[in-house]
């Protein structure tokens with residue numbers, strides 16, 4: 001019997017106001033989290049000392065539980081949109097993200113995930129907004145590098161920037177240190193395995209969940225239309241070496257571990273002649 005190919009450690013998104021306890025995650029076999037912060041609120045509310053203290057408590061709790069902070073999801077929403085047309089505003093937003101990157105570095109994270117825009121992006125503005133977001137990605141990925149971090153640009157659904165592999169390639173084209181966060185349930189016009197194969201070794205982190213192909217759903221893998229055997233093979237072929245990071249809804253973290261085991265079986269079955 002062939003051993004299942006299992007190159008990845010398990011991770012999941014985690015948010016202190018909603019998610020299960022870090023001890024429960026550890027006990028189930030989760031090694032990493034992506035720390036999520038409060039979104040939509042403006043930087044002057046999101047970057048206060050009180051917020052910093054709150055997040056620090058979460059980081060300390062992870063340390064106590066023996067869980068590593070692999071990544072921090074940089075805040076998103078209108079006040080954090082790196083494609084904002086007004087240049088002074090956009091530069092202030094870059095500064096705000098930089099403050100969060102300072103925190104992420106202090107928390108021991110390796111990756112910071114960023115959304116290329118908020119929404120909606122009107123068609124008439126799309127080209128210009130892509131250029132602005134791309135300039136922001138260049139600047140922020142360099143600032144990430146100086147902090148020992150990677151900046152990971154995430155694919156997004158609907159009218160958001162970065163809605164397919166071509167747009168993601170354009171967004172990171174002038175940013176050699178930027179990587180990609182592949183969200184498998186955000187691609188509405190392209191299969192995730194095609195996205196992964198196109199971007200290859202630029203994939204630096206993952207948001208794994210399933211969907212119906214109509215809109216994002218954040219279902220556990222297996223419930224929707226994603227061809228997981230193809231996605232996993234594409235990740236293996238791309239040499240993806242980060243954690244198997246879920247961004248799926250679940251009740252009990254053992255569901256994530258069971259899900260991973262059944263997905264890995266798809267790969268080993270595909271390899272059995």
Ligand SMILES: [Zn+2]
Nearest residue numbers: 073113115154
């Ligand atoms: Zn995201």
